[in-house]
Amino acid sequence: MVPPLFPSEDGMTAILRLDHLSKSFGAVTVADALSYEVAQGEALGVIGPNGAGKTSMFNLITGTFGPDNGRVFFDGKDITNMSAAKRSHAGIARSFQVPQPFSGMTVFENAMIAATQSAGLHGHEAERFCLEVLEQTELLPKANVLAGSLTLLERKRLEMTRALCAKPKLLLLDEIAGGLTEAECKFLVQTIKDIHASGVAIIWIEHVVHALMAVVDRLIVIDFGKKIAEGEPQKIMESPEVKEIYLGIEADA
Amino acid sequence: MSLQNYSVTRSSKAARVAAVLGALCVILLISAPWWAGRAEMRLLGELFLYLALASLWNLMAGYAGLVSVGQQAFVGFGGYMLFALTMFGGLHPFAAIALAGVLGALVSVPVAVLIFRLRGAYFAIGTWVIAEVFRLGFAQVSALGGGSGSSLPMAIVKSLASKRDMREALSYWLALGAAVLVVTCVYLFLRSRQGLALTAIRDNELAAKSLGIDIWRTKFTVYVVTSALTAMIGALIFLQKLRISPDAAFSVNDWTAFVIFIVVIGGIGTIEGPIIGTLVFFALRETLADLGTIYLIVLGIVAIVVMLKAPKGIWGLIRTRFDLQLFPLGYRVIAPKDDKEA
Amino acid sequence: MDWVNAIVQGTLLGGLYALFAAGLSLIFGVMRLVNIAHGDLIVMAAYLGLTVTATVGLHPLAALAIVVPAMALIGYVLQRGLLNQTLGEDLLPPLLVTFGLSVILQNGLLEVYTADPQKMDAGALETASIAMGGLTLGVLPVLTFAIAVAVIWALQWTFYHTAVGRAFRAVSDNQDIAQLMGLNRRHVFGLAMALALGVTAIAGILLGIRTSFDPSIGGGRLIFGFEAVIIGGLGNLWGTLAGGVILGIAQTVGAKIDPGFQILAGHLAFLIILAIRPNGLFPRIAA
C-alpha cells in the first residue's frame, strides 16, 4: 500500500494542504505564510474580520490568482501552478461571496454549466443531476428564470447549486448564511450537513457564527492574512484573543 | 411532486415551424438557377457570402467576446490562397477552397497566440494591424502580382465548368452552400457543450473559470475555426471576383465594416441577428446604393442609432416582444402539469 | 551616415505619429474610450485647415488658430451628445459607435471634398532645410517634432499641475467617487475629448502640410496612432512619444532595407514589442 502523501495529524489523508502561502497586493497583505490542512471529508470553518484575507485565501485555493510564495496541494498533487479550470476539474468548487451568476442564462443552464464543464457529465445524465441538485437547494421552481433576476437569497442558493453540480471533492463556501432568516438558516445548515455527510470536504467562511458552529469540525481564525488561531470550534470562540479581534466586543459583552 | 415527472427540452414549437420553413426556403433557393436572372443570382450569391461572414463574426464577437476588426485578414488570405493554389499548385478550385480553410486555420494559430495578449478594444486594433501586415505582406509577393494584384487565368475559371451558365449556377450554389453550412455549424456549435461554455464566458468570466472552463482555449478554438471558415468564404468571394489585389482582398470596409453593421443591426449575440441583418443590409443597399456615399452615411447612422437605442438589434426587439427563438440554444425545464409554480 | 540619416528622419516622422497618438492616449487615459474614428477626425481637421486656408487665405499654421478651437468644440459636443451614452462596462457600444462614426466621417468628407487627394500649401516652409552635422533636415519635420514634444509636455503639465488635470485623473481613477466630489463626469469627459481633438487638429494640419490626404487615409493613421500608444504603454504620454519615435524609426529603417517594408516594418516592430512586452515599454503602473 502506498503511504498517504500528506498524512494529517489524526492519520487521515489530507485533501488540501496549504504550505506557507503568501500573497500581497502592494501594501496589503492578504495571505501571510498561511499553512493548514483539511482532511478528507472534514468540515473546516473560517472566521476573521472584514478584509482579513478570507476570500483571498479561497482565490488562492481555486487559482483565481497565484501566490507570491508557498504551495498548494490538493488530493496528493501540487496544484500551485495549475489553472483555475483544471483545479475545478480536479474537484474544487466554490461559491462566491458576491454572487457571480451567468445573468443572461436561466438557473437551470447555470447548473448545467457546472455539471457539463466541471463535473464532465453529458446529455441526459447531466440534466437529471442538475434537476436533483436544484430540488435539494429549493431552486427547482425557478429553473427557467434568468439568473440575473433572482433575489439575493436565491443568488446565494444558485451559488451553492452550481458548486454542488460540479460534484466537488472539496467545497468552498464564502458567506452564504448572511442575511438569512432563522428558518432559512436552519435549512441551510441541514443542507450543508447533508453534503458533508456524503463525504465532501468543506471549507466554510462565515460571519454567522452560530450556523458555522453547527456544522464544522474545526475552526481557524484569520487576521491580516495570518492564521492566528486554530482548533476545536467551541474553544476558539471562547479565546479572548478571538473575542477582541473578531467580535470586537472586548471584554464588555 | 416527483422529480421523475420533470423533463428538459431544447426545442419549441416556433423553432420547429421555423425549421420546416427554413428547409423549404433552402430548397427554393437551390432551384434559383432555373428561375432567377443572372443579376439576381449574383446578388443572392453575394448575400449568402455576407451572411456567412456575418454569422462567423457574430460567433466571435457576440459569443466569444472577440471583437475583431481584422477579419479581412482571413478573407484576403483565403482569396490569395485560391489564386496561389490554383495558379502555382495546379489544384482544382474546389480543392483550393478547402485547402485555403486548412491554411487559414494554421496561420490563425500564431496570430491568436500573439493578439490574445491584447484586451478589449486593443484586441480589435491588434487584429486590424495583423490584417494590414497580411495586406502589405501579400503586396510583396511578386508572383501574385505584388501591389498590383493578379487576375485568375481563364483556364482555371473554365475548369469549374466550360459553359458560362453552369459556372454561374455553380458559384451560386457554392455561396448558398457556404451560408447554410456556416449557419448550421454555428448553431450546432452553440448547442454543444463548448457552446454552453462560450455563453458562460460571455456572461461571467470569473465564474466560468472556476467552473472548469478554460477560457483561453475556448476562445482560441473559436478564433481558429472562425478564421478557417472565413478563409474559405474569402476564397469563394474571389472566385467570383476573378481578380485579386492587396487593397481589394484586405479591405476593412468591404469585409469587416459591412459585416459589423449587419450583425449590429440584426442583433449581436443571436443566430437570427445576422440573417435579419443581412436582409436589411441588402435591402438598404439595393434601394440606396445609387446614392453612393450617402448610402454609407445612412448605414453608419443606422448602426449608431441601433447600438444606442436597441443594443440587441432588430432581432432583440422582436425577441423581447414575442419571446421567440428560432434557433433554440437553451434548456427549458417542463414541470409536471399539476405543479403550477414551475 | 545613411543609417544615421534614416534614424534621424524616422525620429522626426515619429513626432508626427506621436501627435496622432497623443489624443488617443489622452482619452483612453481619462475615460477608457478607444476611438476608432480618431484617424478620420485627423483627416477632418486637415480638411478644415484646407477650407480655412482656401477661403480666408491664411497660412496653414495660422489656420491652427481657427481649426484647434473648432475641433475642440466638435470634440466637446461629440462627447456630450453621443459618446457619453456609450460608456459603461460593455466595450462593444463605444467601439461600434465610433466605428460607425468613422464611416460617417469618411463618407461625409468624400461627399463634401470628393476623393481627390489634397495638400495644404505652406509655401517656403515646405522646402526649407537646415544643415546639421552632415545631415540635411527639413524645417517642417523638425518643427513637427518640436510641436509634438511641446504638445506632450503641455498635456503632461495640464494633467499633473492644473485643476482640470486633477479632475481628469480623479474621474479616470474612479468615476463614481469623483462624482461624489461634485465632478460631473460627462462634462469632464467632454473637456478631455475637446482637448484630444484640439491636439488632433494640430496633427491633422501638420499631416496636411507634409503629405497629401484624401478622405480614406484615416484608418492608416489610426493604426499608427494606436501602435504608438500601445508600444509606449497605455496612458503614458511620454511613452506615447517614445512609441511614435520607435514606429517612425522602424519605418525609415525598414524602408532603407527595402522601400516595400516601410509601413510593414512599423507594424512588425509593433507586433514584436507586443510579443515581448504586452503592456508596452513604459506602462503606467497599474492602480
Place this chain on the structure above:
Amino acid sequence: MPEPILNIQGLKAFYGDFQALYGVDMYIEPGEVLAIIGANGAGKTTLMRSVTGLLSNGPGQIHFQGNDISQLRADEVAMQGLAMVPEGRQLFPSLTVKENLMIGAQVGRQGPWNLDAVYRLFPILEERKDQASTSLSGGQQQMVAIGRALMANPDLIMFDEISLGLAPIVIKDIYAALPGIINGGMSAIIVEQDIAQALKVSSRVYCLQEGRVSLEGASDKVSREEISRAYFGIE
C-alpha cells in the same frame, strides 16, 4: 420636531433586474448622528449610493433640506451639501494626498473645512501630503477619505463602513476624532458592522435586512435581542 435634513420615503433600488431595496423609509434630523446596521448585503451601501445619486431613483423618494434630490446626478447632489466617505476608502490612486483632499473642495462650498483644518485634525496627513495616496496605511487612507469629504463642507456626511479593514487601534483613533468632525452642526450617518460602537456614537439606529428596514429606534433603547432578531430575521 424639527424638519428632517434628509427624508427618505419608499426608496427602491435596482441593479439591473435585481432589486436591492424594497421601499425604505428613513429620516435624519439636523445635527443628529444616525447609525445604520445590518448584515452583509443588507443594502446599506446601496442606500447610500441611492441617496448620493450614484444609483438612479424614482421621483419624490429622497428629500434633502426640503428639496427633492431623488433624480439629481451625483455631482449635483454633492453641490447641495451632501458628502460621503465611501466603503473601502476609494482614494484616487493617481492623486497625491493633498490632491485627494483638494478634489474634495471641488464643489466650492464655503465653511470651516479647508486644507489647514484637515491637517489640524489629522496632522500625519500634512507630513505625507505629497505622497501617493496608495502608499499610506489603511488608517491613514481612511483619514484622507474623511478629510476629502469634509473639504466639501457638507451639511450631511455619510460614513460607509467607517472602520472596515482597520486595526482596532486605528478605529479608536477615528472614533476619537468623530466628535471634532461633527461638532459644527453637521449631521452624520454612520454605517458600522461593530454594533456596540455604532450604538455608542449615535442617537438613533436603523437596521436593514434584505433591503428593508427591520428595526428603528433610539440607540440607547434598543435591546440586543431586538437587534439580533432584526439582523438575522428570526420570525
Place this chain on the structure above:
Amino acid sequence: ATPTLRVGHVSPRTGPLAGFAEADDFVLAGIEKAFAGGIENNGKSWNIEIISKDSQSNPNRAAEVAADLILGDEVDIIVAASTPDTVNPVSDQAEVNEVPCITTDCPWQPYFFGRNGVPGEGFASTYHFFWGLEDVIGAFLDMWGKSGVAKTVGGLFPNDADGNAWGHPELGLPKPLAAEGYNLIDPGRYQPLSDDFSNYIAAFKDAGCEIVTGNMIPPDFATFWSQAAQQGFNPKVVTIGKALLFPSVIESLGERGDGLSSEVWWSPNHPFASSLDGSSAKDLAEGYTAASNRPWTQPIGFKHALFEVVADVARRADDLEDPEAIVAAIQGTNLDTIVGNVNWANGPINNVTKTPLVAGQWQKDGDAFDLKIVANSAASDIPLTGDLKFLA
C-alpha cells in the same frame, strides 16, 4: 422602334486618379452629340446609350461597377480607360462574362502581363490600344541623350501595377537603360501614399543622380518633391510618368513645377483628326478649355478616340445582337483616330495595338505652364515645340 446599343463606361471620376477623368463630362457630351442621330448598321439605325460609372480609383470598385454594368444594365460593349487599376479589373469582368471590351490609357505591358495574358493566346473578348514601355523608354532616352546630363538615374517605382511594370527587370526600364549606359539607382518598390521618401533621397544623393525618373501618382510625387528640397537633393532632370501629365498638378507645385518633364501621348499639336466629326486635336483641346476654363489634358484625346472606335465597331459589326460578331468587328478595326491609327492587326502582341508617343517638358510661358514637346524621334510626324532645359 430603333434598337439600342448599350455601352458601359468605367472611369475613375474621383480618387487619386480623378485627373484622368476630369474631362469625362466634356468628352461624353461631345460624343453623345455625335451619336444623337444614331448609328447605321447593316442598313438599320441604332441608338447608342452610354452608361458611365465611377470606379473611385479603386480596383475593387472598378470590378464591381463593371459587373453591375454587365449583369445589371446588360451592356453590349464595355469600355474603360485610365491606368491598370481601372482597365484590368474591367477587362477581367468582361472576359469572364464574354462581353466585348475596349480599353485604353494604360501601357500595354501592365495590361497584358498584369492580367496573366499568354503571348500567342491573348484574350477572347477584350482589346486594348495605347503605347508600351519600350516607347516611353525610347522617348525618355531620346530626351535625356540630347541634353548631355550625367547618366546616373534615380528610379521611383511604387508597388502598384504601373510601378511594377515600369520597374520590372526584364520588361521595364532597367534593361534598356543599362544597355544605353545609364546607371539606374532603384532602391525598390514603395507603397503608394507614403509619408516619407528620405531613403530614396539619401540613396539618390549618395549616388550623385542627376536624373530622376519613375511612375508615380501626383500626391506621392508632391511629397517626394518637397522632401527632396528639404533634404538638399537637386537633380537636373526629373521625368516622371503619370504624375506630371496634368497642368493642375504642375500648377499646384508652384515654382517647383517649372522644368519637370513627362511622356506625351497626345497634345493639341498632334497632327490627327477625329473620325467622328473631323475636328483636329487642336479643336478638341481648345473646345475643352473654352467649355471648362481649364487647360487641356492628355487623356481627352484618348477618351474621345475610345468612342471613335466604339462608333466604328458599331457600324461594321455583322450583327450587333451577337457579342461574337462585335468582337470580330473590333479585331478588324483599322481607323485613323484623333490619337493616331488604331489597328489590331499591327499590334505588338495579341489584343493590343499601339499609338505614337513623344516626350515633353513643362515650361513657364508667361503666367502659365506649357508642355513643350522636346523629343520625338519615334514619331517624327509630331512636331517639336521646344528644347529640354535643366532644372534650376
